[in-house]
């Protein structure tokens with residue numbers, strides 16, 4: 001059964017940063033970096049396999065949040081701000097789709113994980129160094145986007161809880 005210290009599962013937040021939703025994205029980015037470090041630095045095949053699964057899940061969840069809510073919200077304000085980030089996401093989504101269900105012992109998995117990690121780390125760095133400061137500078141009110149993200153995340157937590165209940169009952 002999942003616990004609240006599961007590093008991947010989004011936990012319900014009493015105080016989702018509705019007025020500053022970028023904080024929620026930064027929190028995800030930190031988690032992705034931590035799991036990428038774990039994957040790259042462990043000597044244990046078992047830990048590596050587990051880190052790969054968690055990392056893929058963390059990237060997937062974060063991408064859904066950005067693609068489903070954050071990017072469309074920003075696009076309403078200024079489509080030019082995020083076009084290149086959306087392109088990055090297409091490439092990462094392709095890699096995720098190929099890795100999905102691939103056994104981590106598969107010879108192709110390791111180079112593909114390395115490619116995924118390099119692409120994602122570079123992308124999140126650009127979001128943090130360029131996109132987020134640009135949004136701050138534009139002094140946009142992100143509260144509407146924040147409320148949508150809060151609802152999206154709550155829904156995701158609910159869905160995952162349902163899935164894990166179903167899994168536990170099998």
Ligand SMILES: [Fe+2]
Nearest residue numbers: 066085123127
């Ligand atoms: Fe992104």
Ligand SMILES: [Fe+2]
Nearest residue numbers: 025066124127
């Ligand atoms: Fe991001």
